[in-house]
Amino acid sequence: MTTTLYTSDHEWLAIDGDVATVGITDYAQQQLGDVVFVELPKVGRALKKTEAAAVVESVKAASDVYAPISGEVLEVNEGLASEPALVNSDAQGKAWFFKIKIADKSELGGLMDEAAYKAHTA
Amino acid sequence: MLARDDQNSLRRTPLYALHVSLGGKMVPFAGYEMPVQYPAGVLKEHVHTRSSAGLFDVSHMGQIRLLPKSGRLEDAAKALERLVPQDIVALAPGRQRYAQFTNADGGILDDLMVANFGDHLFLVVNAACKAEDEAHLRARLSDDCIIDSLADRALIALQGPKAEAVLAKFCAEASAMKFMDAGPRKVDGIDCFVSRSGYTGEDGFEISVPAGDAERLAKALLDNSDVLPIGLGARDSLRLEAGLCLYGHDIDTTTTPVEAALEWSVQKSRRTGGFPGAAKILADFDQGASRRRVGLRAEGRAPVREGAPLFADATSSEPIGKVTSGGFGPSLNAPVAMGCVPTAQSALGTQLFAEVRGQRLALQVAAMPFVKNTYKR
Numbered sequence: 001m002t003t004t005l006y007t008s009d010h011e012w013l014a015i016d017g018d019v020a021t022v023g024i025t026d027y028a029q030q031q032l033g034d035v036v037f038v039e040l041p042k043v044g045r046a047l048k049k050t051e052a053a054a055v056v057e058s059v060k061a062a063s064d065v066y067a068p069i070s071g072e073v074l075e076v077n078e079g080l081a082s083e084p085a086l087v088n089s090d091a092q093g094k095a096w097f098f099k100i101k102i103a104d105k106s107e108l109g110g111l112m113d114e115a116a117y118k119a120h121t122a
Numbered sequence: 123m124l125a126r127d128d129q130n131s132l133r134r135t136p137l138y139a140l141h142v143s144l145g146g147k148m149v150p151f152a153g154y155e156m157p158v159q160y161p162a163g164v165l166k167e168h169v170h171t172r173s174s175a176g177l178f179d180v181s182h183m184g185q186i187r188l189l190p191k192s193g194r195l196e197d198a199a200k201a202l203e204r205l206v207p208q209d210i211v212a213l214a215p216g217r218q219r220y221a222q223f224t225n226a227d228g229g230i231l232d233d234l235m236v237a238n239f240g241d242h243l244f245l246v247v248n249a250a251c252k253a254e255d256e257a258h259l260r261a262r263l264s265d266d267c268i269i270d271s272l273a274d275r276a277l278i279a280l281q282g283p284k285a286e287a288v289l290a291k292f293c294a295e296a297s298a299m300k301f302m303d304a305g306p307r308k309v310d311g312i313d314c315f316v317s318r319s320g321y322t323g324e325d326g327f328e329i330s331v332p333a334g335d336a337e338r339l340a341k342a343l344l345d346n347s348d349v350l351p352i353g354l355g356a357r358d359s360l361r362l363e364a365g366l367c368l369y370g371h372d373i374d375t376t377t378t379p380v381e382a383a384l385e386w387s388v389q390k391s392r393r394t395g396g397f398p399g400a401a402k403i404l405a406d407f408d409q410g411a412s413r414r415r416v417g418l419r420a421e422g423r424a425p426v427r428e429g430a431p432l433f434a435d436a437t438s439s440e441p442i443g444k445v446t447s448g449g450f451g452p453s454l455n456a457p458v459a460m461g462c463v464p465t466a467q468s469a470l471g472t473q474l475f476a477e478v479r480g481q482r483l484a485l486q487v488a489a490m491p492f493v494k495n496t497y498k499r
Contacts, residue, residue: 037423059165
C-alpha cells in the first residue's frame with residue numbers, strides 16, 4: 001500500500017516500503033505552464049534533503065525541483081526527456097521524476113498529507 | 123487617461139477588464155499590469171498565432187505624434203533625423219519604418235516605429251522607455267515640432283495568417299495594405315491608425331484606437347472564432363523565433379546598430395552622419411564592429427536563457443559573450459536564442475557553448491529569422 005505525501009515546494013512522494021517515487025504536483029504544473037524540458041538526476045546519485053535534484057523548464061522559466069528527503073536515486077523517468085508535456089497532462093501519475101531509496105524514514109515526518117497540502121495551496 | 127492602480131502604482135491599459143474577464147494571468151511588466159498568458163497557455167497561444175490569428179494588447183507602448191511647427195512634414199522629418207540614423211525624409215506618406223534613437227556613443231536609447239501620416243509623423247516606442255523618449259524629443263526637437271504624446275489611445279496587434287481576413291470585416295481597406303503601410307483608417311466606424319506590421323514575424327496589423335473604443339473593438343475582433351487573445355509570454359517566443367530584438371535585452375545603450383546586426387535598418391543615404399553617435403556607428407560600418415548579435419540554435423533540448431555565458435569551446439574558462447534572450451521556440455519545437463559574440467565567432471555554423479547549471483551545452487550560430495516571416499510585401 002502506498003502513501004502519498006507532499007512538500008511545501010510542491011513535490012509529491014509516493015512511499016512504497018523504503019522507496020519513494022517523486023514528482024511535482026498538479027498545482028505546480030499549473031503554475032509553471034507548458035513544460036518543455038526536464039533535467040533529471042543521475043541514477044546512483046546520493047541526494048541530500050532540500051538540495052536541487054532536478055530542473056523543470058516551462059516556456060517561461062526554469063525551476064528547481066528539490067530532493068524532498070535524503071537518499072540514493074534508484075531510477076529516473078526517461079520518458080520525460082522525449083515527452084516533457086507529460087508533466088502538464090499527468091503530473092501525479094505518468095510524469096514521475098525519479099525514485100529514491102529512503103535513507104532516513106524520520107524525514108518523512110516533516111511532510112504533509114493530502115489534506116494539509118490542499119490547505120497549503122488553497 | 124489610463125487608469126492607475128493606487129495600491130501598487132502599476133498602470134492598467136484600457137483592456138485590463140477584458141484581460142481579467144478572459145482569464146488572463148496578470149503580471150507587472152514595464153510599469154503595467156499585463157496578461158502574460160490566458161487559459162490556453164503560452165504554447166497554444168504561440169502556435170495559434172502562427173496558424174490562425176492572435177490579438178495582443180500592446181497599449182503599454184508609447185504613441186507619440188510629431189507635428190511640424192512650419193506645417194511642412196519635411197521639417198519634422200529632418201528634425202527627427204537628428205536623433206535617428208534612419209532616412210525619415212524619404213519615408214513616403216502612408217509608409218512606416220523601423221528606427222533607433224542613438225546616443226553620443228552610438229548606443230541605442232530605444233528602438234521604434236516611425237510612420238509618415240502626411241501632415242505629421244507617428245511614432246510607436248517601447249513602454250519602458252517612453253517617458254525618456256518623450257523627454258528626449260522635447261529637449262531636442264521642440265524648436266521644430268510639437269511633441270504630442272497620445273496617452274488616451276490603446277494599441278491592439280492582430281497577427282497571423284487570418285489577420286487580414288478578420289480585420290477586413292471591419293476595415294475593407296485593410297486588404298489593400300502592404301507590409302509597413304500605415305495611416306488613419308476607420309475600423310468598425312472608429313477613427314484608428316492602422317499599420318500592417320507587428321512583432322511576431324507573421325503578417326498582421328497594429329491598430330491604434332481611442333481608449334474609450336478599445337474594449338468594444340477588441341471584443342469585436344475576438345468574436346471571430348479564428349482569433350485568440352495572446353499574452354506577453356507568446357509575444358516573446360514569437361518575436362524570438364522571428365529574430366526580432368527586444369530592447370533592454372538584445373539591444374541597449376551599449377550596443378550600436380551594427381553590433382546589433384541592424385545594418386539593414388540604416389539606409390545608405392544616412393551613412394554619412396548627422397545623428398548621435400555617428401562617428402562610432404560609421405566606423406562600425408567602415409571597419410566592422412568587434413562584436414555582433416547572432417542567432418543561436420542548441421543541439422540538445424534544454425532551453426538556454428538570457429544571461430547564460432557563452433564560450434568558444436567546452437573547457438575554456440573565459441566567456442566570449444552571453445545569451446541576450448533565449449527560451450523555447452514552440453514552432454521549432456526546440457530551444458532558440460540570441461547572443462552577443464565577438465565578430466570572429468559570429469559566422470553561421472560556428473560552434474559555441476553556453477554554460478547552463480554548470481554544464482556546457484553545444485550551440486551553433488544560426489541564421490535569423492529562425493521561422494520564415496510571412497509579411498505581405
